[in-house]
Amino acid sequence: GDYHLLAVKATLDGFASLAFAASLGIGVLFSAITVIVVQGSISISAGLLQDQLTAEMINEMVACGGLMVLGIGFMLLNVVNLRVANFLPGLVIAPLLVVVLARLPV
Secondary structure (H helix, E strand, O other): OOOHHHHHHHHHHHHHHHHHHHHHOOHHHHHHHHHHHHHHHHHHHHHHHOOOOOHHHHHHHHHHHHHHHHHHHHHHOOOOOOOHHHHOOHHHHHHHHHHHHHHOOO
16 A cells, blocks of 8 residues: 555656666657556556465565575676576465465474
């Protein structure tokens, strides 16, 4: 329900796109369509799933996303060449593992 962080990010993205548009041209406008579709679908999906996700499930998705960001950083620094897109299924598998492990007898 708190949209302030998304609003700040959208504002920063808007200023960055102005700089890109000045140097790269009108193609930046067409890329905005893709960004709106992808980020919009993620936001809508998160809103629909908020009742089903527990704190533990969200923590595991955040951990997986953190590893992906770390991998992107390593790639930008030319430390190692990781295929970060291969980690994307982990965003779905991690919460499912939480559910499975919670149902196992201890």
